[in-house]
Amino acid sequence: MIEFIQNTVDGIMIGSRYSLLAIGFTLIFGIMRRLNLSYGPSIMLGVFIGTFLFVQYQAGWLAVAAATLLGAVLAGIYVERLCFWAIRQGAALASMVSSFAIWMQLEELTTLVFPDRTYPFPPLTSAQPFEVAGINIQSTYLIMFGCAVAIMGALSFMLYRTRFGLALRAVAENPLAARFMGVGTGRVTFLAFVLASAIGGIAGYLIAANEQQVTPLFGLWATFKGMIAMMLGGMGSVPGAILGGFVLGVVESQATWYLGTSFRDIAAYGLLFAVLVLRPGGLLGQRRAERERLALRRV
Amino acid sequence: MDEYTIQVLSNIGMFSFLALSAYLLLMTGEISFGQQAFFAIGAYASGIVTAMWGWGLGLGILCGALVAAAAAFLLAWPTLRLRGLYFAIGTLAFAEMVRLLFEIFSYQIEIDGELVGPNGSDGFRGVRYVFENDISNFQYMLLIYGLLAAVLAGFFLIGRSRLGAIFRMLGEDELLAEMQGVNRTFYKVLATVLAGFIAGIGGALYIHLNTYVEPKIFNVMLGVHSLAYGLIGGLGTSLGPLLGVAIDIGLLESIRIFTGYRMIVFGGLVAVLLIVRPRGLLDEEVIYWLKYRMRRPLARTARRQADAAPSEAGDAQD
Amino acid sequence: MLRIEGLSRYFGGLQALADVDYSVEGEGVYGLIGPNGSGKTTLFNIVTGLYRPSAGRVTFEGEDISRRGPHRIVAMGIARTFQTPRIYARMTVRENLRAAQHTLARDVRLAGAGERIDALLEATGLADRRDELAKNLPLPEQRRLELARALAREPKLLLLDEPAGGMTPTETHEMARLIEEVAAPGRACIVIEHKMDMIAQLCADVCVLNFGAKIAEGAPDDVLNDPVVLEAYIGRNAGAA
Numbered sequence: 001m002i003e004f005i006q007n008t009v010d011g012i013m014i015g016s017r018y019s020l021l022a023i024g025f026t027l028i029f030g031i032m033r034r035l036n037l038s039y040g041p042s043i044m045l046g047v048f049i050g051t052f053l054f055v056q057y058q059a060g061w062l063a064v065a066a067a068t069l070l071g072a073v074l075a076g077i078y079v080e081r082l083c084f085w086a087i088r089q090g091a092a093l094a095s096m097v098s099s100f101a102i103w104m105q106l107e108e109l110t111t112l113v114f115p116d117r118t119y120p121f122p123p124l125t126s127a128q129p130f131e132v133a134g135i136n137i138q139s140t141y142l143i144m145f146g147c148a149v150a151i152m153g154a155l156s157f158m159l160y161r162t163r164f165g166l167a168l169r170a171v172a173e174n175p176l177a178a179r180f181m182g183v184g185t186g187r188v189t190f191l192a193f194v195l196a197s198a199i200g201g202i203a204g205y206l207i208a209a210n211e212q213q214v215t216p217l218f219g220l221w222a223t224f225k226g227m228i229a230m231m232l233g234g235m236g237s238v239p240g241a242i243l244g245g246f247v248l249g250v251v252e253s254q255a256t257w258y259l260g261t262s263f264r265d266i267a268a269y270g271l272l273f274a275v276l277v278l279r280p281g282g283l284l285g286q287r288r289a290e291r292e293r294l295a296l297r298r299v
Numbered sequence: 300m301d302e303y304t305i306q307v308l309s310n311i312g313m314f315s316f317l318a319l320s321a322y323l324l325l326m327t328g329e330i331s332f333g334q335q336a337f338f339a340i341g342a343y344a345s346g347i348v349t350a351m352w353g354w355g356l357g358l359g360i361l362c363g364a365l366v367a368a369a370a371a372f373l374l375a376w377p378t379l380r381l382r383g384l385y386f387a388i389g390t391l392a393f394a395e396m397v398r399l400l401f402e403i404f405s406y407q408i409e410i411d412g413e414l415v416g417p418n419g420s421d422g423f424r425g426v427r428y429v430f431e432n433d434i435s436n437f438q439y440m441l442l443i444y445g446l447l448a449a450v451l452a453g454f455f456l457i458g459r460s461r462l463g464a465i466f467r468m469l470g471e472d473e474l475l476a477e478m479q480g481v482n483r484t485f486y487k488v489l490a491t492v493l494a495g496f497i498a499g500i501g502g503a504l505y506i507h508l509n510t511y512v513e514p515k516i517f518n519v520m521l522g523v524h525s526l527a528y529g530l531i532g533g534l535g536t537s538l539g540p541l542l543g544v545a546i547d548i549g550l551l552e553s554i555r556i557f558t559g560y561r562m563i564v565f566g567g568l569v570a571v572l573l574i575v576r577p578r579g580l581l582d583e584e585v586i587y588w589l590k591y592r593m594r595r596p597l598a599r600t601a602r603r604q605a606d607a608a609p610s611e612a613g614d615a616q617d
Numbered sequence: 618m619l620r621i622e623g624l625s626r627y628f629g630g631l632q633a634l635a636d637v638d639y640s641v642e643g644e645g646v647y648g649l650i651g652p653n654g655s656g657k658t659t660l661f662n663i664v665t666g667l668y669r670p671s672a673g674r675v676t677f678e679g680e681d682i683s684r685r686g687p688h689r690i691v692a693m694g695i696a697r698t699f700q701t702p703r704i705y706a707r708m709t710v711r712e713n714l715r716a717a718q719h720t721l722a723r724d725v726r727l728a729g730a731g732e733r734i735d736a737l738l739e740a741t742g743l744a745d746r747r748d749e750l751a752k753n754l755p756l757p758e759q760r761r762l763e764l765a766r767a768l769a770r771e772p773k774l775l776l777l778d779e780p781a782g783g784m785t786p787t788e789t790h791e792m793a794r795l796i797e798e799v800a801a802p803g804r805a806c807i808v809i810e811h812k813m814d815m816i817a818q819l820c821a822d823v824c825v826l827n828f829g830a831k832i833a834e835g836a837p838d839d840v841l842n843d844p845v846v847l848e849a850y851i852g853r854n855a856g857a858a
Binding site: 037086087094101102103107109227265269270276280 | 330378384385387396400402403519523527578
Binding site for chain 2: 716
């Protein structure tokens with residue numbers, strides 16, 4: 001029983017990584033109704049720029065974090081302009097495939113400039129893991145958990161208490177109507193993308209600092225974990241992204257414990273498939289009409 | 300024809316099956332990122348049949364395709380209610396599960412003192428039918444293109460038939476199609492099964508030429524690629540996906556000057572192409588233009604000639 | 618032919634239809650009017666199988682179709698058009714009409730289907746547009762295309778949802794003529810419209826919905842002058858001004 005609880009706690013801690021990744025993903029999806037397959041790779045670019053500063057110039061954690069953020073945002077802007085803004089409204093599939101093409105670009109660019117398999121990354125904290133009521137807790141994960149909650153709080157405030165947030169929600173709900181109300185949809189979309197990339201950058205920094213290393217496989221991994229967590233919680237829902245991340249983390253850690261590491265990812269995808277078939281709106285479910293509107297994108 | 304060209308052409312041929320598989324579903328309006336699963340199933344099934352049970356190649360390919368089709372049938376039902384992006388992600392999840400299952404799937408038997416058969420992440424080695432039976436690379440390439448021609452003929456026939464029109468109706472506007480009597484369930488399942496079958500053929504051909512596969516080949520990259528081929532080459536004709544494959548594999552090989560930068564160049568090219576032609580090079584408008592606008596001048600000329608020539612029968616009527 | 622009994626439909630907390638009784642017998646044009654949001658399109662959607670009723674029953678030619686899927690209901694001889702024209706954008710006009718016939722029974726399909734298409738193209742004035750891509754047609758022609766493709770299966774019951782929406786008076790008049798001369802003969806048509814002169818001209822019977830409930834039904838002259846109906850549309854001071 002104690003293992004089950006430990007796994008759950010571990011899962012939630014690990015899941016906070018996924019939550020952070022999912023938030024940005026879901027923001028983009030909520031606004032654009034399109035999947036950004038370049039999300040992970042653009043964060044990865046930022047992380048590698050951070051690592052570069054660390055390795056070459058022994059930069060401190062603040063500089064590395066700032067560089068990671070900036071790198072992710074710049075990569076995100078590149079993707080947004082090329083794959084989403086430039087492609088006309090109805091061609092959702094073209095945008096997704098375009099983002100995939102840029103994914104390949106970013107991956108190759110990263111492996112060209114950083115040819116080694118792994119690079120060191122400055123750690124988050126040197127504090128030791130501690131125990132609470134017999135359960136092991138790592139302080140790095142606690143920091144990530146805290147960040148995820150803080151970001152969610154900040155986002156909620158922004159979405160529901162500021163004008164920009166209102167504009168964002170308007171565009172997410174009905175872009176055409178929003179435009180008629182005088183909302184500059186292009187600008188709002190762009191800013192949302194920047195915001196999502198920034199959050200992704202933070203996520204990337206925290207994850208890399210936790211691992212204390214970065215590898216070129218990060219891009220693919222980040223995209224998929226983020227996407228699965230987003231789908232579990234419900235496309236376009238920020239609280240859903242957080243919940244989805246935790247659920248994913250817990251399922252993974254339980255699966256690893258009881259079935260072995262080879263089943264970890266199978267369990268994750270199996271869960272995703274099950275959620276899609278049984279409750280496509282995600283755990284925090286969306287209203288059916290809205291879900292159908294989302295899904296009926298013409299190719 | 301030199302060995303290198305044969306190899307490139309063979310690859311183009313084999314991956315065309317995958318591209319056509321994704322294209323078929325795209326015609327019915329569904330985005331699938333998961334056809335590589337059926338490619339994989341076709342490969343493994345046909346390999347088991349020829350390398351482990353000693354059957355012939357033809358039977359092996361057929362088995363591979365049928366098992367893939369059966370798997371597609373199973374996938375069709377849970378995903379039936381899924382629409383649009385949910386379906387796309389569902390296929391992706393399914394394909395990754397298939398890949399991960401192959402990573403732990405092991406089935407080996409001893410043949411001539413050696414262990415033969417798929418072995419988890421080591422993959423499936425020793426599928427040597429082609430070499431044990433002295434089939435040259437050139438002959439195999441002919442086999443690939445022979446089967447591809449058959450599949451294309453199938454597409455062509457379907458395209459002009461009622462079935463093709465119904466698929467296109469579903470692709471254009473599913474709701475409207477249902478309002479015109481189309482039984483969505485039946486046709487969606489049919490399309491999924493056919494697509495699985497086609498991908499299965501490709502997979503079977505692949506494993507026999509390369510003599511081995513590893514599960515990690517059948518990843519999402521491959522899946523999105525197969526969808527992208529149709530989108531690059533054009534969604535207006537079944538030759539579009541082939542064009543996409545040819546551009547990717549052909550161009551990729553020829554841009555030797557850019558070694559190391561291939562993905563960067565190619566990725567950039569694709570992104571730019573999709574801005575200008577979101578439905579590919581040979582999209583519906585181009586095909587429409589070719590069909591109607593080109594024919595009209597020809598018809599007009601024919602009529603003019605007919606008018607100009609004196610008609611004996613006509614003169615007699617006074 | 619069509620009988621609707623006690624039909625209700627809820628969307629979450631919103632009641633779109635409230636215990637509606639309505640029936641249509643025999644050929645002719647029937648009007649279905651009401652302010653926006655009164656449930657007219659929802660009624661069409663339920664009859665054609667897009668939604669299930671929350672309560673009540675729909676019967677067509679004696680058979681209960683309340684829970685049937687759209688493709689089976691259509692096969693029984695019901696066709697409809699939509700508020701915003703739904704056509705196959707990337708197919709030609711002719712292909713659009715042909716598409717409607719693909720799911721007909723084989724013998725029906727092969728017997729004179731082509732002639733029917735040509736006749737419809739002539740009748741709706743789209744003959745010279747037959748090879749044009751549907752998405753290139755202007756709105757009035759798209760609406761005529763919708764009418765033509767709805768007629769391509771020779772339905773017994775035709776549901777027209779705002780067929781003159783967005784059209785100028787001349788175009789509206791033309792559409793009314795088309796409905797009267799081409800669509801109406803030999804079948805029952807139910808027309809949702811906001812253009813009252815068109816309704817008055819075409820319909821023998823008019824049904825009025827408001828907030829999902831039927832508030833009036835009868836001859837156009839009676840219904841259009843009914844103070845209850847006027848109040849629904851214009852508001853409380855209907856009689857005073």
